[in-house]
Amino acid sequence: MAGTNQTPTEYIQHHLQNLTFGRHPEHGWSMAHSAEEASEMGFWAIHLDTMGWSIGLGIIFLLVFRKAGKLATTGVPSGLQNFVELMVEFVDNSVKETFHGKSRLIAPLSLTIFCWVFLMNLMDLVPVDFLPMLAQKVGGFFGADPQHVYFKVVPTTDVNATLGMSLSVFALVIFYTIRAKGFTGFIGDLTLHPFNTPNKLLQALFVPINFVLEAVTLLAKPVSLGLRLFGNLYAGELIFILIAIIGLWQLPLHFTWAVFHLLVITLQAFIFMMLTIVYLSMAVEQH
Amino acid sequence: MNLNLTLIGQAIAFAFFVWFCMKFVWPPIMQALQERQKKIADGLDAASRATRDLELAQEQANETLRESKEQAAEILEQARKRSTQMVEEARDSARLEGERMINNAKSEIEQEINRAKEELRAQVSRLAIEGAERILEASIDEKQHGQLVDKLAKEL
Numbered sequence: 260m261a262g263t264n265q266t267p268t269e270y271i272q273h274h275l276q277n278l279t280f281g282r283h284p285e286h287g288w289s290m291a292h293s294a295e296e297a298s299e300m301g302f303w304a305i306h307l308d309t310m311g312w313s314i315g316l317g318i319i320f321l322l323v324f325r326k327a328g329k330l331a332t333t334g335v336p337s338g339l340q341n342f343v344e345l346m347v348e349f350v351d352n353s354v355k356e357t358f359h360g361k362s363r364l365i366a367p368l369s370l371t372i373f374c375w376v377f378l379m380n381l382m383d384l385v386p387v388d389f390l391p392m393l394a395q396k397v398g399g400f401f402g403a404d405p406q407h408v409y410f411k412v413v414p415t416t417d418v419n420a421t422l423g424m425s426l427s428v429f430a431l432v433i434f435y436t437i438r439a440k441g442f443t444g445f446i447g448d449l450t451l452h453p454f455n456t457p458n459k460l461l462q463a464l465f466v467p468i469n470f471v472l473e474a475v476t477l478l479a480k481p482v483s484l485g486l487r488l489f490g491n492l493y494a495g496e497l498i499f500i501l502i503a504i505i506g507l508w509q510l511p512l513h514f515t516w517a518v519f520h521l522l523v524i525t526l527q528a529f530i531f532m533m534l535t536i537v538y539l540s541m542a543v544e545q546h
Numbered sequence: 547m548n549l550n551l552t553l554i555g556q557a558i559a560f561a562f563f564v565w566f567c568m569k570f571v572w573p574p575i576m577q578a579l580q581e582r583q584k585k586i587a588d589g590l591d592a593a594s595r596a597t598r599d600l601e602l603a604q605e606q607a608n609e610t611l612r613e614s615k616e617q618a619a620e621i622l623e624q625a626r627k628r629s630t631q632m633v634e635e636a637r638d639s640a641r642l643e644g645e646r647m648i649n650n651a652k653s654e655i656e657q658e659i660n661r662a663k664e665e666l667r668a669q670v671s672r673l674a675i676e677g678a679e680r681i682l683e684a685s686i687d688e689k690q691h692g693q694l695v696d697k698l699a700k701e702l
Contacts, residue, residue: 277552279550281550281551297548298548300548300550301548301550302549302550302551303550303551304548304550304551304552305550305551305552305555306550306552309552309556310552310555310556310559313556313559314559317559317563320563321563321566321567321570321571324567324571324575325570325571327575328570328571328572328573328574328575328578329574331574331575331577331578332578333578333581333582333585334582336582340578343575344575344578344579347572347575347576347579348579351576363568364564364568366572367564367567367568367571367572368564368567368568370567370571370572371560371563371564371567375560375563414556417552418549419548419549419550419552419553419556420552420553420556422549422553423552423553423554423555423556423557423559423560424556424557424560426553426557427557427560427561
């Protein structure tokens, strides 16, 4: 446990609070000192830990892959190149199997999603107290009250991060739909399915019903995409925190859950990637 | 779980990463992969071509070997024929030579016999004359009886 004078509830809440910087109605632009202050900031706040870790991990991913790309030879590949090529081919095959259109964007997009989400999920395996305690020490060094230094290491347990990505994918889906079928095609997709009839009058009656149904289908895509990743990782993180409460006996439990979680984080990264490809291929293909 | 600016920040970071990946990460790796694919395909091609060449060369070698074997057999056959011929010839010439030598020897023997006969005849006639002289105690006209004695001697 991080603090000696914390109740388990406080400990869990402390762990689930992001390091927030934002515009507080009373204090102006400042760090949030508590969960209440953070929520009072409303929309005009940013989670520094989420942003820091996600950007840092993204840069690590890009640097490693960029290095491998620069060193790539047509001869016998070395260790790093082997690994990178394995990932690239795996993603490329997944894309080719599902997405039948031609796009220079989809494959790199999928690779970025898979590796980035995987790396962000991977932070879940770092013992839950290591980095937050380090952050508290650093925060204390700079004069902050360690009790008020919040630090959430796993970006994908922040719903902002997952929704940020899924909404970007959603924007791409709409863009691709409009590009492939035109704006009228996009509207037609929304209003002429699933109920379709040659009778014009009856069709006019069906349009609003179709629109409601299709709008729900469309909007459910980004929401479910983002919340699925968030929910899985949030639950995993919560269980890690709960295990951390029980003291010495956490070690075997922690190990077991970490092994299981290793599967979950890979699977979730893969699912996020696959669903992105599927949504985009659905956007391009005609019904 | 507040929705806030992080969402937009994350979307921007995401867009940047995807852009970077598309521009600088994906193309060189893909290019290397494709080039290697081509290289491997070329290599396999060359290997199959080489196998075909090898097969051809082996076939040719077998052909040459067969031909040379045939030639060798032919040469051997000729040599055997030639040798039997030579032996035959040698045997013939040896037989001819032998016959010639036998004939020579025979004629020589004939001559010897004739000479011996002549001598013997002469001696016998002389002995007969001497004997007759002794018996008759009288000289015999050699001219007169010579003919007689010769006749006698020829009858021997």
